[in-house]
Amino acid sequence: MSTLITNIGELVTNAAPDDDPGQGPGPFAALTGAALIIDEGRVAWTGPAGQAPAADEAVDCRGGAVLPGFVDSHAHLVFAGERSAEFAARMAGTPYQAGGIRSTVAATRAAPDEVLRANLARLTREMLAQGTTTLECKSGYGLTVPDEARAVALAAEVTPEVTFLGAHVVPPEYEGDRAGYLDLVCGPMLTACAPHARWVDVFCERGAFDADEAAAVLAAGHAAGLLTRIHANQLGPGPGVQVAVTAGAASADHCTYLSDADVDALASSGPPSSGTVATLLPGVEFSTRQPYPDARRLLAAGVTVALATDCNPGSCFTSSMPLCVALAVREMRMTTQEAVWSATAGGARALRRSDVGHLSLGARADLMLLDGPSHTYLAYRPAVPLIRAVWQGGQMSRP
Ligand SMILES: [Zn+2]
Numbered sequence: 070m071s072t073l074i075t076n077i078g079e080l081v082t083n084a085a086p087d088d089d090p091g092q093g094p095g096p097f098a099a100l101t102g103a104a105l106i107i108d109e110g111r112v113a114w115t116g117p118a119g120q121a122p123a124a125d126e127a128v129d130c131r132g133g134a135v136l137p138g139f140v141d142s143h144a145h146l147v148f149a150g151e152r153s154a155e156f157a158a159r160m161a162g163t164p165y166q167a168g169g170i171r172s173t174v175a176a177t178r179a180a181p182d183e184v185l186r187a188n189l190a191r192l193t194r195e196m197l198a199q200g201t202t203t204l205e206c207k208s209g210y211g212l213t214v215p216d217e218a219r220a221v222a223l224a225a226e227v228t229p230e231v232t233f234l235g236a237h238v239v240p241p242e243y244e245g246d247r248a249g250y251l252d253l254v255c256g257p258m259l260t261a262c263a264p265h266a267r268w269v270d271v272f273c274e275r276g277a278f279d280a281d282e283a284a285a286v287l288a289a290g291h292a293a294g295l296l297t298r299i300h301a302n303q304l305g306p307g308p309g310v311q312v313a314v315t316a317g318a319a320s321a322d323h324c325t326y327l328s329d330a331d332v333d334a335l336a337s338s339g340p341p342s343s344g345t346v347a348t349l350l351p352g353v354e355f356s357t358r359q360p361y362p363d364a365r366r367l368l369a370a371g372v373t374v375a376l377a378t379d380c381n382p383g384s385c386f387t388s389s390m391p392l393c394v395a396l397a398v399r400e401m402r403m404t405t406q407e408a409v410w411s412a413t414a415g416g417a418r419a420l421r422r423s424d425v426g427h428l429s430l431g432a433r434a435d436l437m438l439l440d441g442p443s444h445t446y447l448a449y450r451p452a453v454p455l456i457r458a459v460w461q462g463g464q465m466s467r468p
Pocket of ligand 1: 143145300379381
């Protein structure tokens, strides 16, 4: 069954170099007056609408823009409870501290599977309705062997991009025994979680884990067959980015406080397919009233930049990639093209995925149709429901 998607005002392709989809996305690229054919869940043809070959069925976009689906490469969706009172207090002047995570840990441990599964389903539906077709999902609110194993197993029901984040914070019962908790994370907890996970992550921050601890967690995860990523340099300057680059991590996430050496390390970490991406999470700065990361400095240095939501009940409870694009453009001075590229192709790079984030021939047919003629509308019309349709592996849904 093939589908012709035609009368596209602007088709953002991020086409791969030489149209070789195995290389993953290329730079921002777009066609006007275009059409696209989906066949067997893949992009089978793109080009001028007037030259499109026949297909079994057709969708008329009436001049709307079509983009690759968003790749949200950073989210914490397995949790129970909510922290709106903490948000209200923060807006009234109480600063954010990493310790607030512990209240979500208590609620998550106490929740039955069905509650966690229902919350996860609600959030992933919410994301799809906003154009997110690939999402990463972390554990990290269980912090016991059975609770973390449950979290990664539940996450694996909704995405292949599952991340083991046992090293989120030291739980209260290990308050006086950090080494004991790290042994648990790198030993039995990792063994229980690795079969359901693709990634290992660690919160490298004052109040969470230091450089040596973070490096040990990533090394143990790597030895267990997991790929590595890290929460780095969110609340202040720190060693996280250097730990990430040294470990060959796919992504250093947050990157709000960077030294020149950190920027250099990211820029020289390797080619886009194997280097360390800087994943910026502007929803966090919006929701914690912290300074935004300096995207222009990273882009000027040649660092690959991704945008993601960090959807979580504490520091940033948005699931909206369009909001992140709008913030990146308005507050971080990214161009609309840079922001859309980072939210699609950049996210794919951060997840080491070559099949998503672009619409080259052979790429997964993950795309969205906007109620607007160009990608710019995502920033030009902030907080407006612009997503008219989403295709995931060629399957269309309408929000
Ligand atoms: Zn996070």
